[in-house]
Amino acid sequence: MPLATVLRLNAASCLSFGLIFLAAPWTVAAFLGTAPVWLIVSLGVGLIGNGVLLWLSVREARAPKRAEVLFFCLGDLGWVVMTLALILTGLWITTPAGQGVALIVALAVGAMGWMQWQALPR
Numbered sequence: 001m002p003l004a005t006v007l008r009l010n011a012a013s014c015l016s017f018g019l020i021f022l023a024a025p026w027t028v029a030a031f032l033g034t035a036p037v038w039l040i041v042s043l044g045v046g047l048i049g050n051g052v053l054l055w056l057s058v059r060e061a062r063a064p065k066r067a068e069v070l071f072f073c074l075g076d077l078g079w080v081v082m083t084l085a086l087i088l089t090g091l092w093i094t095t096p097a098g099q100g101v102a103l104i105v106a107l108a109v110g111a112m113g114w115m116q117w118q119a120l121p122r
Helices: 003-023 025-032 037-057 066-089 096-119
Strands: none
Touching: 003 025, 003 037, 003 066, 003 096, 025 037, 025 096, 037 066, 066 096
16 A cells, blocks of 8 residues: 555544544543543543644655654554553453453554555665
8 A cells, every 4th residue: 555545544634533532531431431621631632733733744745754654653553552551451441332342453553563664665
């Protein structure tokens, strides 16, 4: 898959989840288990910021810079690692449904990060 396509998919995902987190932070927190609402709101703001940066990285005719893509890859890796850590420690993501959805999202985020990294010119 072309790098620009993966970056746009990642941007759409970040923007979508960011909007959900900001529109319904209490609902998201309750769905996950014991996550504090302030954390969900903060993640929503961060996801929207990241989504905008992702979108801006492919808005022009130029190819995204290597450093930009590596930044996004590291962010995706961080999301996956933190999701797994929270589930394994039983912190905040404590409901079975929340754990299942969080794992599915982490898998998708990890796949996007991997595809971004693989699409980088060597």
